[in-house]
Amino acid sequence: MTRALAEAEGPVIAxxxxxxxxxxxxxxxxxxxxxxxxxxxxxxxxxxxxLRRYFEVDAAHIVVATLSALAATGxxxxxxxxxxxxxxxxxxxxxxPATK
Numbered sequence: 008m009t010r011a012l013a014e015a016e017g018p019v020i021a022x023x024x025x026x027x028x029x030x031x032x033x034x035x036x037x038x039x040x041x042x043x044x045x046x047x048x049x050x051x052x053x054x055x056x057x058l059r060r061y062f063e064v065d066a067a068h069i070v071v072a073t074l075s076a077l078a079a080t081g082x083x084x085x086x087x088x089x090x091x092x093x094x095x096x097x098x099x100x101x102x103x104p105a106t107k
Contacts, residue, residue: 008036018042018076022064024055040076044069047105062104067095 012019018040021030027045034041044064052058059065071091077083092099 008033009038012038015039017082018073018080020044020069020073020076022069024059024064040080042072042076044072063097063101067091067097070095071097071099 015038019037020042021033022044023029024046026047027043028047029045030043034043046058046062046064052061056065060067071088074083074088074091078085078088091097
């Protein structure tokens, strides 16, 4: 993994429909900024789409997480993150769903 990503630019966003501990297991071998996203639970939604939205692993949250990581490394602007949050209706103040 380290060799495969050695020349990669930007952050690595790992997304799964399983618990985020699954992609997090490889974090020590991923160079640079690594952000795992996952569905830390089940039974809270009647569809896969609703489950992904609830656990913040849908397309909107992936875009915001990616832009946020890019902003943290200076490769994007905070305004771009704010625009994506507004555009995709992401609640930036929401409590982590894994703790609800």
